[in-house]
Each structure stands twice: as structure tokens, then as C-alpha cells.
Amino acid sequence: MDCQPGHGRSVYNWLINNQPCLLCDEPAQQPYPLCAACETELPWLQERCGRCALPMAIDGVLCGQCARRAPPFTQVEAPWHYGFPVDSLISQFKHNARWPLGRLLGELLGHWLQARFDDGLPRPDCLLPVPMGRKRLRQRGFNQATLLARWLGTQLRLPVDEHMLLRPVETRAQQDLDARQRQRNLLQAFTLAPRPWVQGRHLALVDDVMTTGATARALAQLLLRAGAERVDVYCLARTAKPGAA
Ligand SMILES: [Zn+2]
Numbered sequence: 001m002d003c004q005p006g007h008g009r010s011v012y013n014w015l016i017n018n019q020p021c022l023l024c025d026e027p028a029q030q031p032y033p034l035c036a037a038c039e040t041e042l043p044w045l046q047e048r049c050g051r052c053a054l055p056m057a058i059d060g061v062l063c064g065q066c067a068r069r070a071p072p073f074t075q076v077e078a079p080w081h082y083g084f085p086v087d088s089l090i091s092q093f094k095h096n097a098r099w100p101l102g103r104l105l106g107e108l109l110g111h112w113l114q115a116r117f118d119d120g121l122p123r124p125d126c127l128l129p130v131p132m133g134r135k136r137l138r139q140r141g142f143n144q145a146t147l148l149a150r151w152l153g154t155q156l157r158l159p160v161d162e163h164m165l166l167r168p169v170e171t172r173a174q175q176d177l178d179a180r181q182r183q184r185n186l187l188q189a190f191t192l193a194p195r196p197w198v199q200g201r202h203l204a205l206v207d208d209v210m211t212t213g214a215t216a217r218a219l220a221q222l223l224l225r226a227g228a229e230r231v232d233v234y235c236l237a238r239t240a241k242p243g244a245a
């Protein structure tokens with residue numbers, strides 16, 4: 001191999017250019033398998049609730065729910081609306097085990113979080129994947145939140161604890177329930193591992209999609225009651241209010 005100045009860069013460029021975009025199959029020409037055109041077209045979440053990231057008409061104000069009663073978590077970070085094509089990419093990742101799609105979304109979430117840390121968002125002490133019930137884990141074979149947390153942990157150099165949060169009780173499929181029923185369903189579902197290292201720590205929950213926020217609220221409450229100082233939530237996408245566009 002030639003070691004002339006400038007050669008390293010062209011080899012690097014060749015590596016970058018050589019990956020096809022996972023969405024359109026054109027050369028990605030980026031350090032990850034997504035071309036700039038497809039990246040721009042992703043449903044980036046702009047105006048959002050300053051606390052729970054619910055899509056809003058104006059940015060930074062609180063949504064009705066957070067204004068009425070502050071949620072137990074401090075901050076939800078989500079780069080995207082749960083809209084096309086992110087919804088379909090997440091679904092293929094989860095239901096068809098298309099890990100490269102999950103890996104790509106996870107990497108972009110990592111870039112997003114790093115930019116937020118650079119802007120002053122405090123880095124957490126540890127990442128905690130939202131646990132999955134044993135039965136569903138057996139059916140699917142993997143927990144997408146655990147994979148995301150592992151990828152984020154490596155990229156952002158943050159520890160991941162996969163065993164602190166437990167889900168011993170099987171819950172009914174949440175889609176069929178209204179917000180109040182979901183909350184009731186979830187309060188009983190989660191528990192902490194024996195003697196969890198929680199006291200005084202800043203923890204961040206990791207999940208793929210945040211819908212009503214009931215899961216995040218239940219888990220954040222559990223951690224704060226056990227002595228956690230702060231709980232944030234990192235997810236790929238945030239849905240609008242049920243029934244909203
Ligand atoms: Zn593309």
C-alpha cells in the first residue's frame with residue numbers, strides 16, 4: 001500500500017462511498033449506510049413539548065399533560081416523529097429482526113444525543129433498556145431496547161445495566177388500552193433487581209418508541225422512589241397524541 005500523503009484520506013473516502021444507503025440503495029457517501037437525501041427526508045421532530053417531546057405546534061412549551069402534572073422523568077430525547085419511513089424501519093427491525101436498520105437508527109440517535117450533550121444536556125451515569133416480558137422475549141428472541149442501549153453505550157461511552165429493571169408480570173398488549181388502563185396495567189408490571197445501584201444516580205431509560213409515555217412514567221417513578229436523582233428517556237421516535245395527525 002502506498003503511504004503518500006493524501007492516500008489515507010482517499011481510502012477512507014472509498015470506504016465511506018462504498019456503502020449503499022439502506023433506504024434507496026444509492027451510494028450513501030456518509031460514514032453510516034444512509035444517504036444525505038434520505039436522511040433529510042426522515043420525519044425529524046421539530047416543535048415538541050419541552051419535557052416529554054410530544055409533537056406540538058410551538059417548540060419548547062409544555063404540553064397540556066406535562067403542564068397539569070410534571071412527569072417523573074426530566075427529559076425525553078427523540079429525534080423523530082413516529083412517521084414514515086421511521087415507523088416502517090422500526091417495525092422491520094422489531095418484527096422481522098432487520099438488525100442493520102435498528103443499528104442505523106441507533107447510530108443516528110447516538111449522534112443526536114451527542115449533539116444534545118454538547119449543548120449542555122447532562123450525560124447520564126447509566127443507560128437502562130426498558131425490559132420486555134419473558135413471554136414476548138421468547139417469541140421475538142431479542143429485546144430491541146436492549147440492543148439500542150448496547151449500541152448507544154458503545155457509541156457514547158456510557159455504561160449499560162441490562163438487569164436493573166425487571167418485568168416479572170406479563171401485561172396485555174398495550175395497543176388495545178386507553179391511557180388510564182395502560183398506567184394501571186404498567187404500575188404492577190415492573191420491579192427493580194435486588195439491591196439496585198440507584199441512589200443519587202442520573203439514569204436514562206432507552207426504548208424504541210414512546211407512545212403515551214405510560215411505561216416511561218412507571219419506570220421513572222420506580223427509580224426515583226428507589227433514590228435515583230434524575231431519570232431521562234432516550235427513544236428513536238415519539239408518537240403524536242392518539243387521534244392527532
Ligand atoms: Zn438514500
Ligand SMILES: [Zn+2]
Binds near residue numbers: 049050063065
Ligand atoms: Zn409534555
